[in-house]
Amino acid sequence: MNQQWRLDDGQQTLVLAARSGRLPECVYWGAPLPVTEDLVALHAAYALDVTGGMLDENPDLSLCPQSARSFPGQPGLVLRCTDEIRMLYGLCFVDAQQNGPDLRLSYRDAAAGIDLTFSFTTDPQTHVITCQTTLNTDRPVQVDWLAAPVLPAPQLSDEMIDVSGRWCGEFQLIRTPWSAGLRMREARTGRSGHEHFPGLIVPNRGTTNCQGEAYAFHYGWSGGHRMLAEELPDGRRQVQFGHATNTQAAGTQFQTAPLYITYSNTGLNGCAVAFQRHVRDRIVTDAHPVRPVHYNCWEAVYFDHKLPELQDIATRAAALGAERFVLDDGWFGLRDDDTSSLGDWTVDARKYPHGLTPLIDHIHSLGMSFGLWFEPEMVNESSALYRAHPDWVLGPMDQIRGRQQLVLNMASADVRDYLYDRIAAILSAYDIGYIKWDHNRLLPAPDAAQTHGTYALLDRLRADFPQVEIETCASGGGRIDFGILKHTQRVWLSDSNDALERLRIQHDAALFLPASVTGSHVGPRHCHTSGRTIDISMRAWVAAQRHMGFEMDPRELTDHEAKVLTDVTAWWKANRDWMMRADILRLDSADPAVIAEQQLAQCGSRFVVFAGKAATSAQIQPRPMRLTGLDPAATYCINVINRDHTPGLSRGNPALKSGPLTLSGAYLMHHGVTLPWHFPETMWVLEGTRK
Ligand code: DGJ
Numbered sequence: 167m168n169q170q171w172r173l174d175d176g177q178q179t180l181v182l183a184a185r186s187g188r189l190p191e192c193v194y195w196g197a198p199l200p201v202t203e204d205l206v207a208l209h210a211a212y213a214l215d216v217t218g219g220m221l222d223e224n225p226d227l228s229l230c231p232q233s234a235r236s237f238p239g240q241p242g243l244v245l246r247c248t249d250e251i252r253m254l255y256g257l258c259f260v261d262a263q264q265n266g267p268d269l270r271l272s273y274r275d276a277a278a279g280i281d282l283t284f285s286f287t288t289d290p291q292t293h294v295i296t297c298q299t300t301l302n303t304d305r306p307v308q309v310d311w312l313a314a315p316v317l318p319a320p321q322l323s324d325e326m327i328d329v330s331g332r333w334c335g336e337f338q339l340i341r342t343p344w345s346a347g348l349r350m351r352e353a354r355t356g357r358s359g360h361e362h363f364p365g366l367i368v369p370n371r372g373t374t375n376c377q378g379e380a381y382a383f384h385y386g387w388s389g390g391h392r393m394l395a396e397e398l399p400d401g402r403r404q405v406q407f408g409h410a411t412n413t414q415a416a417g418t419q420f421q422t423a424p425l426y427i428t429y430s431n432t433g434l435n436g437c438a439v440a441f442q443r444h445v446r447d448r449i450v451t452d453a454h455p456v457r458p459v460h461y462n463c464w465e466a467v468y469f470d471h472k473l474p475e476l477q478d479i480a481t482r483a484a485a486l487g488a489e490r491f492v493l494d495d496g497w498f499g500l501r502d503d504d505t506s507s508l509g510d511w512t513v514d515a516r517k518y519p520h521g522l523t524p525l526i527d528h529i530h531s532l533g534m535s536f537g538l539w540f541e542p543e544m545v546n547e548s549s550a551l552y553r554a555h556p557d558w559v560l561g562p563m564d565q566i567r568g569r570q571q572l573v574l575n576m577a578s579a580d581v582r583d584y585l586y587d588r589i590a591a592i593l594s595a596y597d598i599g600y601i602k603w604d605h606n607r608l609l610p611a612p613d614a615a616q617t618h619g620t621y622a623l624l625d626r627l628r629a630d631f632p633q634v635e636i637e638t639c640a641s642g643g644g645r646i647d648f649g650i651l652k653h654t655q656r657v658w659l660s661d662s663n664d665a666l667e668r669l670r671i672q673h674d675a676a677l678f679l680p681a682s683v684t685g686s687h688v689g690p691r692h693c694h695t696s697g698r699t700i701d702i703s704m705r706a707w708v709a710a711q712r713h714m715g716f717e718m719d720p721r722e723l724t725d726h727e728a729k730v731l732t733d734v735t736a737w738w739k740a741n742r743d744w745m746m747r748a749d750i751l752r753l754d755s756a757d758p759a760v761i762a763e764q765q766l767a768q769c770g771s772r773f774v775v776f777a778g779k780a781a782t783s784a785q786i787q788p789r790p791m792r793l794t795g796l797d798p799a800a801t802y803c804i805n806v807i808n809r810d811h812t813p814g815l816s817r818g819n820p821a822l823k824s825g826p827l828t829l830s831g832a833y834l835m836h837h838g839v840t841l842p843w844h845f846p847e848t849m850w851v852l853e854g855t856r857k
Contacts, residue, residue: 170205171269171285172264174198177293177436178429180286182229182271183209187259188230189273190284192317195381197431211642214400227402229271229284229315230299232257239250239398242406243282243311244352248304255280259325266752279304284315292444294428301420308416311392312408314425319395319403320346320381326395329363329674334662335694336360337674338641343466346397351502353390354410356609356616357640358647364391365678366405373433375752376794380430382437383407384649384678386449387423389617413614423649435794439749442680449648450683452481452628453635453655457682457746458489458535459735460715462602465663465694467719469496471517477528482720484532486728487735490715492537492602494710497522505570508544509551511588515637516831522596530597537600537637538592542585543620544571544606551584558584561610568607576619586626593631601627603654605640617649624653637685643671646679656683656713663689663717664696665708666847672712673752673761681765686712688731691722700847702727703811704778706734707849711763711776713746737807744772749795753777756789756838759846766795773840775852782846790838796831797856803828804839804854816843828857 169190172185181194185203214224223236229574230242234255243255257273257280264270267288274281281302288295297315319326323344328351337815342349353362364385373380383405385391385413390410397403407425414420426444430436461483463476471493480491498514499507513521526536545552545559545593552559552572562576574581592598603624609616624636635655638645642661651657657679665688672686686709692699702723709715716733723731738745748765755776762777777791796802805826812823821827823842834854841850 167259168206168209169259169262170209171264172205173269173288173295173688175288175295177289178295180295181205181208182269183212184259185226188226188235189230189232189257190271190280191228195317196320196379196429197610199808207609220400224400227316227318227398227404230257230282230313231316231404238400239396239404240394241311241321242299242316243301244309244311245301245303246308246310248481257282270371272378285406286315289444292448293440294426294444294448296424296426298424299422303418306416306418309414309420310451311411312420312422313394313406314385314408314422316404316406317383317427317631319368319405321368321401321403322379323368323373326629327367327368327369328366330395331360331363331643333360333641333665334642334660334664335671336646336660337363337671339674342401344397346399348394348396350392350394352392352410353428354612354709356390356612357605357645358388358650359390360642360644362391363678364393364407364647366393366395366407366435367434367677368395368405369434374754375435376433376754377430377462378433380437382428382430382441382677384426384441384648385423387617388620388645388650388654389413389614391423393535402455403813409614410612413612415615418733426648427551434437435749435751437740438677438752441678442676442750445648445651445678446680449651450655452632453682455746457713457742458556459487459739460490460492460537460685460687460713461488461534462494462687462715462717464494465690465717465719469495469501471514473518473524476525479720480525480529480532482723483716484534484715486731487739488534488716490537490600492534492539492600493522493525494539494602494749495541497538506546506548508541508546508571509549509574511542511585511592513592518848532725535599536597537602537727539602539604541604541606542589542623543576545574545575545776546571560613560616564766565610569624571606571607573609573616575616576623577613577615578619581625582619582623585623587799589627590630593627597692598634600635600637602637602639602658609839621649621653628653643675646675651683656685658685659712662693662695663687664693664698665689665700666698666780667696667704668708669761669780672708673763673792676750676752676763681712681748681750684712685715687717690718691727702730703734704847704849706731707776707808707851708778710734710738711765745774748773751794753791753794755791757783757785759783760788760791764790764793764795771795771856773854775854777841777850777852779846779848780843788841788843790840792836792838796835798830798832798835800829800831801828802834802854803857804834804852806841806850806852808849808851809842810850812842813845815845818843822852
């Protein structure tokens, strides 16, 4: 019995096929196939030859490759039960259900007592396919590894792109050539992590941001993942994603996190747009559509909270255009530095003798909403909570500390109830619209139950306080993934408020994240984490590329800086309605010193280009900047809106220096825009409207 199933979303077709009731293989994934395609013929065409030094048949590269079926690479399932080191399993077809966008395929090994189910859901609007593997067993087993549906990687690809990073240096893209054997990434710190963001992009040869084919993967899980990208001896390639190994307790029910996949024939941008839209329209469905301008006081006052100063700062932030004031770390317990009080979520009466009301009332009187910092999953030994419940700590007491703190065991209902009660008490006592939810240390050991516990607490709080948006922060971008974004509405992308570093970080993060969830703040003139001094214009425009906010002490601003910031903020507010729903398209910059992107309204009627000059160019003149995604036959009026920042050393008269231009989409995409000369560490902002 041979079987075939196809999934289509208008941008991609995925065909699964199985021989003799065995587990299915993905026999096609790519550009849409004709509806008339003969799947039986396609399945037959997929079969490979056999030659010397091989088995007499090619083992299936199935949705769960099996060692027991001679698969010559990494298997998709490794489990143990008490009486055997490794169980061999022969899974047979049970059932297939295909209803509209959903496909569900079930398999069982009756002798081993194992049920395995693969599910796929297509989305014709976002073009992201969500897939997941579920395992049920008759008797308790230990699962060392369970992969989400395993997919082939393209043969016409020379390299893969995965994501690394560090504190203040998130979303670093790593390109690794395909070669025989295995590339493995594993996040074993209990968070999705700065170090191993759970994403992979496999471009075909010649693919750039704006053209070519690419396949992208994201594993939506916050507790640490493992990725395998392997080229088999026969040349086939497989991609596996699952939870980090050995992070789940023995049991009878297991499920991978959703694996989000997409195919593009419009370059890396096609994958980026699919993920951006999917995150914004399917995953973060409960964020307020009007994204308020933030003010966050962390880099202004740190732990030194004084009510009159904070009121003064709030007044100045509101005058600059801020709409939400976030009170960061230092308001609770006896928290004068980072050695104490995590867990004691009551207002510090020394700093706030009348509670938070005087501050919140002042903030409300300025027309701003109020947000508050928590780090719920953590405890300091110097805290009332720890003294009362040392047994609530996760891991052994001789573990290495992180930021002088320990982690609470979130799998415990008592711990979650305590945290719920403390946070709910604060949310009930005060008018609070926002939580910055931090997570500043690595776990003593990765543990899936910890992540499930955190998700449960977030869900309970969101259900009871639906008006309170939550930002995921973990020393900046240490816990960013589609799993946590199902429970939160914004990410704190990085602790780096250095505009140069941010320009690069948010450019690369846009492969996965939309502007509407990506926090970006104007930092101090002298950056606290890099020591760099950056002009206010660059700082303001970089923040204006995403969900804008401020984090500097507004008392440091000169009149000129305040004016620039006020103007850019007003521009952002005037444009946020369409920009926060726009597609971020990374441009193929001819000049490696320039990091540029085009935010294109979904209807195509307008766009804005941010061309950030991150370094001094090798050549004298700016190279033309090719735009993308426009209608070649349409004409567009383009205008540099910050030309008043042109330096004196720009002595010529390029047309855009003196006013707008009207040009065809074809010209803008094939020749590109020639911008005026500029200093490094500056940003040109170019608006375009379709005529
Ligand atoms: C780490 C965060 O990333 C910062 O923004 C700030 O909230 C500090 N923690 C507070 O301790």
